[in-house]
Amino acid sequence: MSERGERTGRHGTAVQATPQEMVEKALELSANDGCVVLVDEESTANLRFAGNTLTTNGVARSARLTVISIAGEGVGVVSRSAVRDEQLADVVAAADAAARDARPAEDARPLVEGVPESPHWGDAVEPTDIGVFERFAPALGDAFAAAEAGGRKLYGFAEHSLTSTFLGTSAGLRLRHDQPSGRLELNAKSADLKRSAWTGVSTRDFADVDVAALDSSLARRLEWAKTRVDLPAGRYETLLPPSAVADLMIYLYWSSGARDALDGRSVFSKPGGGTRVGERLATLPVTLSSDPGAAGVACAPFVIAHASGRQSSVFDNGLPLGPTDWIKDGTLDALLQTRYSAQLSGLTVTPGIDNLIMSGPAGGGSLDDMIASTRRGLLVTCLWYIREVDPQTLLVTGLTRDGVYLVEHGEVVGEVNNFRFNESPVDLLGRVTEVGAGERTLPREWSDYFQRTAMPAVRVPDFNMSTVSQAS
Amino acid sequence: MRQIDPDFLDLPLRQLADAALQRARDLGAEHADFRLERVRAETLSLYDARLEGAMDADDLGYAVRVVKGGTWGFAAGIHLTPQAAATVAEQAVRVAEVSAPINREPIELAPEPVHSEVVWVSSYDVDPFDVPSADKVTLLADWSAGLLKGADHVSARLLQVKEQKFYADTAGTVTTQQRVRVHPALNAMKAHESGFDDMSTLAPPVGRGYEYLTGTGWDWQAELAALPELLAEKLAAPSVEAGDYDLVVDPSNLWLTIHESIGHATELDRALGYEAAYAGTSFATFDQLGELVYGSPVMNVTGDRTVTHGLSTIGYDDEGVQGQSFDIVKDGVLVGYQLDRRMALLKGLGRSNGCAFADSPGHMPIQRMANVSLAPAPGGPSTDELIAGVERGIYIVGDKSWSIDMQRYNFQFTGQRAYKISHGRLAGQLRDFAYQATTTDFWQSMEAVGGPETYVLGGAFNCGKGQPGQVAPVSHGCPSALFRGVRILNTVQEGGK
Numbered sequence: 001m002s003e004r005g006e007r008t009g010r011h012g013t014a015v016q017a018t019p020q021e022m023v024e025k026a027l028e029l030s031a032n033d034g035c036v037v038l039v040d041e042e043s044t045a046n047l048r049f050a051g052n053t054l055t056t057n058g059v060a061r062s063a064r065l066t067v068i069s070i071a072g073e074g075v076g077v078v079s080r081s082a083v084r085d086e087q088l089a090d091v092v093a094a095a096d097a098a099a100r101d102a103r104p105a106e107d108a109r110p111l112v113e114g115v116p117e118s119p120h121w122g123d124a125v126e127p128t129d130i131g132v133f134e135r136f137a138p139a140l141g142d143a144f145a146a147a148e149a150g151g152r153k154l155y156g157f158a159e160h161s162l163t164s165t166f167l168g169t170s171a172g173l174r175l176r177h178d179q180p181s182g183r184l185e186l187n188a189k190s191a192d193l194k195r196s197a198w199t200g201v202s203t204r205d206f207a208d209v210d211v212a213a214l215d216s217s218l219a220r221r222l223e224w225a226k227t228r229v230d231l232p233a234g235r236y237e238t239l240l241p242p243s244a245v246a247d248l249m250i251y252l253y254w255s256s257g258a259r260d261a262l263d264g265r266s267v268f269s270k271p272g273g274g275t276r277v278g279e280r281l282a283t284l285p286v287t288l289s290s291d292p293g294a295a296g297v298a299c300a301p302f303v304i305a306h307a308s309g310r311q312s313s314v315f316d317n318g319l320p321l322g323p324t325d326w327i328k329d330g331t332l333d334a335l336l337q338t339r340y341s342a343q344l345s346g347l348t349v350t351p352g353i354d355n356l357i358m359s360g361p362a363g364g365g366s367l368d369d370m371i372a373s374t375r376r377g378l379l380v381t382c383l384w385y386i387r388e389v390d391p392q393t394l395l396v397t398g399l400t401r402d403g404v405y406l407v408e409h410g411e412v413v414g415e416v417n418n419f420r421f422n423e424s425p426v427d428l429l430g431r432v433t434e435v436g437a438g439e440r441t442l443p444r445e446w447s448d449y450f451q452r453t454a455m456p457a458v459r460v461p462d463f464n465m466s467t468v469s470q471a472s
Numbered sequence: 473m474r475q476i477d478p479d480f481l482d483l484p485l486r487q488l489a490d491a492a493l494q495r496a497r498d499l500g501a502e503h504a505d506f507r508l509e510r511v512r513a514e515t516l517s518l519y520d521a522r523l524e525g526a527m528d529a530d531d532l533g534y535a536v537r538v539v540k541g542g543t544w545g546f547a548a549g550i551h552l553t554p555q556a557a558a559t560v561a562e563q564a565v566r567v568a569e570v571s572a573p574i575n576r577e578p579i580e581l582a583p584e585p586v587h588s589e590v591v592w593v594s595s596y597d598v599d600p601f602d603v604p605s606a607d608k609v610t611l612l613a614d615w616s617a618g619l620l621k622g623a624d625h626v627s628a629r630l631l632q633v634k635e636q637k638f639y640a641d642t643a644g645t646v647t648t649q650q651r652v653r654v655h656p657a658l659n660a661m662k663a664h665e666s667g668f669d670d671m672s673t674l675a676p677p678v679g680r681g682y683e684y685l686t687g688t689g690w691d692w693q694a695e696l697a698a699l700p701e702l703l704a705e706k707l708a709a710p711s712v713e714a715g716d717y718d719l720v721v722d723p724s725n726l727w728l729t730i731h732e733s734i735g736h737a738t739e740l741d742r743a744l745g746y747e748a749a750y751a752g753t754s755f756a757t758f759d760q761l762g763e764l765v766y767g768s769p770v771m772n773v774t775g776d777r778t779v780t781h782g783l784s785t786i787g788y789d790d791e792g793v794q795g796q797s798f799d800i801v802k803d804g805v806l807v808g809y810q811l812d813r814r815m816a817l818l819k820g821l822g823r824s825n826g827c828a829f830a831d832s833p834g835h836m837p838i839q840r841m842a843n844v845s846l847a848p849a850p851g852g853p854s855t856d857e858l859i860a861g862v863e864r865g866i867y868i869v870g871d872k873s874w875s876i877d878m879q880r881y882n883f884q885f886t887g888q889r890a891y892k893i894s895h896g897r898l899a900g901q902l903r904d905f906a907y908q909a910t911t912t913d914f915w916q917s918m919e920a921v922g923g924p925e926t927y928v929l930g931g932a933f934n935c936g937k938g939q940p941g942q943v944a945p946v947s948h949g950c951p952s953a954l955f956r957g958v959r960i961l962n963t964v965q966e967g968g969k
Contacts, residue, residue, distance in 0.1 A: 053576035058546035079529035155749035187749035
């Protein structure tokens, strides 16, 4: 065994240092005032399909070392993948040199101290692989057969990943987080491709994914779509399901940086200076929150920052995260903060957390209940291609997708054409008249970046469908 | 021509490829390819002339793709030993076996001539990674300080990428390639009594080196000097009156409309439904090839992977197909799609036109966009001459917000600035505008395209597609162009205010 912990494998091949060994060695090698080391080991497996057949697939492994070196108030960040043991010293030296050459970082703060070591710090990484689909793939094959027999085509994507992050600092922190993530997106189309329906689920391990049930729910929606109703652009009473609410609220969340609010360049800026924290945004007692320990959507309980930016600071690495209300009972309660921005704003340090949960008044019903109590309105399946139009109001535009249904007297009576909408999620909160029960959901637009959400359906009395989209 | 970096060539490229391809052959794969990549990226961001974030990262690894029993199998690894590469080949075959129950279309690839031992390097003068980061920060800080004299806040960002690829397949093709690209961008923001607004530089991302920041290919001094006054004019501008207008669209805005409404719409994988559950399909379905009237007769669009400094330009794609240039829309009619080898054979189109790309060693190649560009009119009008032909209209400059539906029909775009056109002349800026149209209506309303002197190669680093998500760089060249009767929205009114 070499002094860097390199071992010899069964076939005489060199075995890399473990992530924990890499963290320790990198910290040891850094000659500057402080150092933060992150090692991310990721394994993924995926299946992609279209028209009841496989299109692409794959498994992949990656390992990334990020060295954040601190010299005075200067910081240097060097991140390299697949680092071999003999390259480690060069990576650390590059980060040290970058820190010495750097101008002072505005977010410079003492490194976080006093957080106890993660209990599973020393455990080996157990990667995911294609075997995670051993039971799911045949079930999907059965669903293809059922769809084929029923005149449907299935399209979609199944992905599972495990990311293990190891964080060590010269201030003594040794923290680890293992994040399993999984999702299935399932899209069913009629044989002529004119009717389309979508559903998606997030999962930690695919053990809880019932493909047959999901396919059946899509078959039901394709049946709804057999009756076509063309409607013009306009403002409609609209039921937004949890997935659509998640996409809008995630965008609101990403736009809630304290720095931008303080600089007068966001919807959360107070005219004349300061932020809108403390201002009522929603008429109903809506709460938008994050909680690293929330069941089913658990995420990292400490700050992981590979680079500094508007809403993150490398100096905050390891800062413990707890339950945080962003909007509490309808009132803006907190913004995305680093320790630096919190000092500027005089508000509590509330860093970003990798899940988002929305709830309304107690007793919210299911989406079916909300359909049943609708006299006339639109039921949306999901939203797509959401992009910001005006940051002052957080006006965003986007499309409805894979099924907009007309509800009359408590029942779905047919499918409506798609629309382009122009709406602000902030403004929308002030107009929502009903909030359903929260449930885990997969955002359609943003699930590449954000998968852990629990959202309710909401009723909007006057959703702005700006123009008709011919897409089906 | 520059040479490929020696430290990339020093990697055990051939040994790993040989080990992987041999193991795939031994396990019965009909086809196998091996791709080793190193992608290095440096990001620098400044806010109000102070360094806000810096990251120097790379992505090194390799992938083995096989066709076994008519089914794809793909696996990626990071350990640079022949034994590990052979193991990754075994994993790829295993993935094909697990996937076989859900594959109903046997995979076959269009033939491609063998390109043995070919080397390609993009056109650039100064490797951005040879320039000290401190020098880059100093330059961006100086530029930011200048803009701060006329703005409340200034953000500056510089992205730089060097991509190195080694590819080998069981047919005998072996390619080694290197390309660089840079994207500097600055944004100035200012508040006024009723809110705030901002303006970004128009300089496009390019397949050039650091020379792009020091006078080659863009006049930074001129653009930065003009920006504060343009922002001040925008802040004082009236809100647009919604309605139908004639538009003269500058290349700095039109490239993105081309990207969304032509580039993606003519990807054959979309037209065939492979992206149906994610990025979407296309109104330009395969049965309309050769017949669909996409636009007016002045519309001629090519796909190209060979143009100098293009972001999608490459010698050979990620299936070993040589880069080419091909027609997509000719005299307004759809005549071609962007292809990879599988789709080219599937649809009887002969040779692939070389549009397979993977953004990292961990991802499987999919069909990605060539540099899709709108041709200028030889001897055609200048931008001023196009404006002179408009009685009541708007001239739109610079890209900003964009959105288009999943079949590429309905789009909405804004821009950095818009000018009222009155009686053939510019009459000051307007605010709160967006244009909204259906793709074929829009392109059929294109009355004229500008001449070659109006042509600019725009583009983006970050075109997203596929699952797992992949980003690709792509350029789009276009002249200024005149469109009649396009719907303009007032975005404040759209927000219900």
